[in-house]
Amino acid sequence: MLAAVLLFAAIVGVILFIAGLLTGKRDKLVGYLYLAPALLMLSVGLLYPGLRTIYESFFDAAGNVFIGLDNYRYIFTDTDQLHVLRNTVYWVVVTPFVATGVGLLYAILVDKAKIESFAKALIFLPMSISFVAAGVIWKFMYEYRPDQARVHQIGLINQFIVWLGGDPQQLLLIVPLNTFLLILVMIWIQAGFAMTVLSAAIKAIPDDIVEAARLDGVGPWGMFRFVTVPAIRPALVVVLTTIAIGTLKVFDIVRTMTGGSFDTNVIAYEFYSQSFRNFDQGKGAALAVLLFVLVIPIVAYNIRQLRRSEA
Structure with missing residues (x-):
């Protein structure tokens, strides 16, 4: 080196x-x-x-025999691989929009508040935590103890269920709820990023535009719809696409919390499993190519929108 x-x-x-x-x-x-x-x-x-x-990606597991599109055919026909693709779609559809929505709502609510700095610091704190650490934290949140120990639950979620009179649940084993519980961890982390970028964009809106809208009698909803959103549209695009790309590559949370078991696997983790656990070089490469292909449209759209905003 x-x-x-x-x-x-x-x-x-x-x-x-x-x-x-x-x-x-x-x-x-x-x-x-x-x-x-x-x-x-x-x-x-x-x-x-x-x-x-x-x-x-066009060769067999050992990388010696040319097999054409067989690896790609396997990805789109095998039942387990279809579940991987389905879970990835869940992640990409839910995470960017919910995280951005939470960040935008929070940025608007705390804007110019007396405790604005403190409130922003609270939601931004998860950004300073690694995905592995976040996975460990939330795994404890979802922790389960058998029914006979229901009054001594370690997991906060199950303890609330017990307080409400229910039975503790093995939350990370319930399909497809477990996938959305993992997605919640990503939202918890990314909401702080969305809030920071969008808050800066909101503060950059010229005061004369805001004052003109108020003089015209625009209400809070109209201000949000016709003034705030159009003004911060470039920032919204950046936040959505950035979170979407990060979500497509999610690995740490899945690896830490479930190890891809219980029908929670995603493309990035399946790529790791095929390449370094099953030692299937061909399928691992095909999954990597698929991941790359999925990222390209998001990056291209991001670049196009940035150029349009600068024109």
Whole structure:
């Protein structure tokens, strides 16, 4: 690793030296020279592994026999894999919209309040916790003890159920409720991110627009619908797409809380299972390619909306 770092530093040094000699003479060439290290690193660290993964997705588990589209056919026909795809759809449909909605509502409610800073800090705190730690925390929240110990529940949720006269439930074993309970953890983490970005966007709305709307007799709902939302639309797009991409790649929460068992598996965790537990190189690569394909439209939409807002 030390040799690689020294080699990279030497290459950058040579490029900077050559660029210094050419400054003022061939500025276009100088620009390409400065871009060269970044392009090299992207090619080695991103482009080549991506193309290699696509290539391996057409081979068998050992990576020796070409099997065409069989790995992809398996993903879209096997019952367990269809459950993985279904769960991933649940995650992507529910998490971004609910987390963004909670963050937006919270940002509006605490805007210009006396305890605004403290209130924002409370909802932002989960962002400082790793997904693994969040999974452990919420696993204790859902913890279950047998019926004979119903008055001594460790899990807060089951303790509330007992206080209300019900029987404790193994919440993480109930399908499909367990998937949505895992999604709740992601919402808990991402709501703080959504609140922070959207709160900044709300504060950036020009005061004269707000005052003009109030003078025209616009009520709270009209202010939200016709002033706030259109003004912060670029920020909403960024938040939704960012959370959606993070949700597609969710791994830590599933791994920590259920290990993909009890019908809670998702694409990112299935990719890990096929590649590093089942040692099926072909299916793992196909799942990675599928994940990449699902992310592309979200990124493209995000870029398109940002360019439109800047036009």
